[in-house]
Amino acid sequence: MVRFEPSFFLERNREIDEVTLRAIAREVRKDILKMTSEAQSGHPGGAMSAADIIVTLYYYKMRHNPENPKWEKRDRFVLSKGHVCPALYSVLARTGYFPLEKLHEFRKLDGDLQGHPDMKKTPGIEISTGSLGHGIGAAVGMALGLKLDKSDSRVYCMIGDGEAQEGSVWEASMAASHYNLDNLVVILDNNNLQIDGPVDEVMSIYPAVEKWKAFGWHVIEINGHDFKEIKAALDEADTVKFKPTMIVAKTVKGKGVSFMENRAEWHGKALPPDLLKEALKELGEIV
Amino acid sequence: MKKVSLRDTYGDTLVELGKEDERIVVLDADLSGSTKTAKFAKVFPERFFDFGIAEIDMMNAAAGLATTGKIPFVSTFAIFGTGRAWEAVRQTICYPNLNVKIVCTHGGITVGEDGATHQALEDVANMRNIPNMRVIVPADDIETREVIRKIAYTDGPFYVRLSREKFPRIFDESYRFEIGKGHVLREGEDVTVIANSVMTSFALLAAENLEKEGISVEVIHMPSVKPIDTELIAKSASKTKAVVTAEEHSIIGGLGSAVAEVLVENFPVPMERLGTPDVFGRSGKGWELLHYFGLDEKGIAEKVKKVIARKR
Ligand SMILES: Cc1ncc(C[n+]2csc(CCOP(=O)(O)OP(=O)(O)O)c2C)c(N)n1
Ligand SMILES: [Mg+2]
Numbered sequence: 138m139v140r141f142e143p144s145f146f147l148e149r150n151r152e153i154d155e156v157t158l159r160a161i162a163r164e165v166r167k168d169i170l171k172m173t174s175e176a177q178s179g180h181p182g183g184a185m186s187a188a189d190i191i192v193t194l195y196y197y198k199m200r201h202n203p204e205n206p207k208w209e210k211r212d213r214f215v216l217s218k219g220h221v222c223p224a225l226y227s228v229l230a231r232t233g234y235f236p237l238e239k240l241h242e243f244r245k246l247d248g249d250l251q252g253h254p255d256m257k258k259t260p261g262i263e264i265s266t267g268s269l270g271h272g273i274g275a276a277v278g279m280a281l282g283l284k285l286d287k288s289d290s291r292v293y294c295m296i297g298d299g300e301a302q303e304g305s306v307w308e309a310s311m312a313a314s315h316y317n318l319d320n321l322v323v324i325l326d327n328n329n330l331q332i333d334g335p336v337d338e339v340m341s342i343y344p345a346v347e348k349w350k351a352f353g354w355h356v357i358e359i360n361g362h363d364f365k366e367i368k369a370a371l372d373e374a375d376t377v378k379f380k381p382t383m384i385v386a387k388t389v390k391g392k393g394v395s396f397m398e399n400r401a402e403w404h405g406k407a408l409p410p411d412l413l414k415e416a417l418k419e420l421g422e423i424v
Numbered sequence: 425m426k427k428v429s430l431r432d433t434y435g436d437t438l439v440e441l442g443k444e445d446e447r448i449v450v451l452d453a454d455l456s457g458s459t460k461t462a463k464f465a466k467v468f469p470e471r472f473f474d475f476g477i478a479e480i481d482m483m484n485a486a487a488g489l490a491t492t493g494k495i496p497f498v499s500t501f502a503i504f505g506t507g508r509a510w511e512a513v514r515q516t517i518c519y520p521n522l523n524v525k526i527v528c529t530h531g532g533i534t535v536g537e538d539g540a541t542h543q544a545l546e547d548v549a550n551m552r553n554i555p556n557m558r559v560i561v562p563a564d565d566i567e568t569r570e571v572i573r574k575i576a577y578t579d580g581p582f583y584v585r586l587s588r589e590k591f592p593r594i595f596d597e598s599y600r601f602e603i604g605k606g607h608v609l610r611e612g613e614d615v616t617v618i619a620n621s622v623m624t625s626f627a628l629l630a631a632e633n634l635e636k637e638g639i640s641v642e643v644i645h646m647p648s649v650k651p652i653d654t655e656l657i658a659k660s661a662s663k664t665k666a667v668v669t670a671e672e673h674s675i676i677g678g679l680g681s682a683v684a685e686v687l688v689e690n691f692p693v694p695m696e697r698l699g700t701p702d703v704f705g706r707s708g709k710g711w712e713l714l715h716y717f718g719l720d721e722k723g724i725a726e727k728v729k730k731v732i733a734r735k736r
Binding site: 268270273280281308309311 | 449470471473475480481487488489490491492494496511512521
């Protein structure tokens with residue numbers, strides 16, 4: 138599997154093509170399924186929908202330093218939908234923040250990879266999340282702090298579409314635009330599923346694009362599984378001035394495994410061993 | 425005793441701190457005129473952030489600012505900061521143990537005319553139950569300044585509860601605040617009264633009056649509700665063998681509860697708690713309400729007699 142030297146990540150917009158990104162994302166998806174299956178708990182569905190975007194952030198866009206997670210010049214990523222941390226843990230391990238073996242500790246008593254991200258226990262986690270609706274507000278605070286310091290570091294944050302039902306998401310959205318946070322980019326993982334069913338049936342957040350536009354954001358709509366579109370949207374966000382950017386990414390919950398795709402039941406349920414085998418086969422693993 | 429404003433002192437101390445340390449930033453939720461953070465905003469507009477009427481986001485953003493090395497002071501009314509925003513305080517500030525200072529004004533019944541919706545009688549309880557959080561309830565302006573300066577340069581989250589109403593000045597400039605330490609303001613033999621906020625001044629008054637009746641009262645001022653001064657409480661209780669607590673807060677979960685926890689585990693003696701008795705407040709003038717709820721020297725004296733009668 139492709140490995141990069143830590144120095145590879147120190148500059149933004151790295152030369153990495155879509156084929157490579159897709160190959161990495163496939164490994165990340167396997168990690169997600171193995172970790173949750175081994176723990177027999179966790180949230181595979183939303184992790185699979187988020188994987189391509191998180192991979193593109195860490196491998197293509199963000200300036201970061203796996204050898205020095207607190208590097209002052211780093212860009213920051215806040216996983217506001219903290220339940221899908223297996224995707225982030227996998228990417229952190231694969232970019233060199235900690236050894237891959239550590240992924241076996243996920244959700245276990247004698248381990249550092251908590252069920253939801255814990256900034257005190259896991260290197261590379263910028264803020265602890267898990268209770269939905271809070272991470273985006275913390276990202277606003279980070280963006281403000283970096284601006285005060287005249288730092289050119291940028292803050293990226295991913296929220297869920299069910300999460301967007303939380304009022305605090307809109308409080309943060311108001312503040313981000315009020316303070317002209319053009320160093321903040323939020324990605325909405327728009328898989329249209331939450332625990333109780335489709336978002337538009339449980340409690341519609343639509344029209345989402347118009348809402349964030351009305352809140353003063355620059356809004357970009359993409360297919361969240363098309364690496365060209367993800368890269369282009371992240372590049373476009375770099376050029377936006379005086380406004381935060383919202384990337385509304387259409388995604389598929391459970392993406393990559395046919396029998397998991399678009400099925401709410403895989404939101405918070407791990408694969409049993411036989412289905413794990415099946416799923417890994419689909420993802421090209423020789424089992 | 426001269427009456428002094430704790431919240432004005434808070435605003436002034438923020439300006440002092442802002443001058444000496446660039447890391448100090450201040451957040452408010454549309455109440456800067458009342459919390460007095462407006463004083464800081466006037467001098468340091470670029471380091472003041474109004475989040476509008478959005479307390480949850482304000483707490484989360486303060487946590488984010490702390491991760492960039494800032495020292496955020498966050499202010500609003502006590503009930504909104506510790507009630508509406510409780511979960512953000514728990515999840516995003518206390519769980520990662522971030523360096524955020526929550527200083528709320530309008531604690532207690534002395535909020536006055538605004539009535540029950542605005543009177544925080546649960547705020548100390550709300551904050552005391554969160555790991556990593558420390559809870560301080562000052563009594564006057566001199567102590568407030570000491571507390572604010574101390575917590576600014578002590579890493580980690582704090583909740584400081586201030587009042588709307590002016591309170592009697594108790595201390596002089598020699599006063600020094602220490603986290604986790606109480607102060608014996610008057611020594612006595614028959615009973616220990618432990619108080620904070622405005623109730624400390626009433627405790628001193630009560631002690632004076634009771635002395636004329638031949639009851640010797642030890643008065644302990646306990647600004648640090650968490651961590652609390654276990655040693656001092658146990659020591660005093662082992663001498664007087666009876667304890668009364670007095671606070672401008674519900675008797676559930678605040679200073680009275682904290683002292684009771686210490687006593688049952690260290691030196692169980694008869695104890696009485698003075699505070700609001702598991703009820704909501706109501707409109708009235710601040711000082712009127714204190715007397716209405718028996719939160720005064722008379723109320724303390726009654727509890728003292730009751731606890732002494734229970735002594736074995
Ligand atoms: C405040 C809060 N309420 C409820 C939950 C329980 N919960 C975990 S995930 C989830 C659904 C999230 O849906 P969405 O944001 O769409 O996430 P995704 O589809 O990307 O997994 C819920 C309700 C929570 N973690 N936090
Ligand atoms: Mg969803």
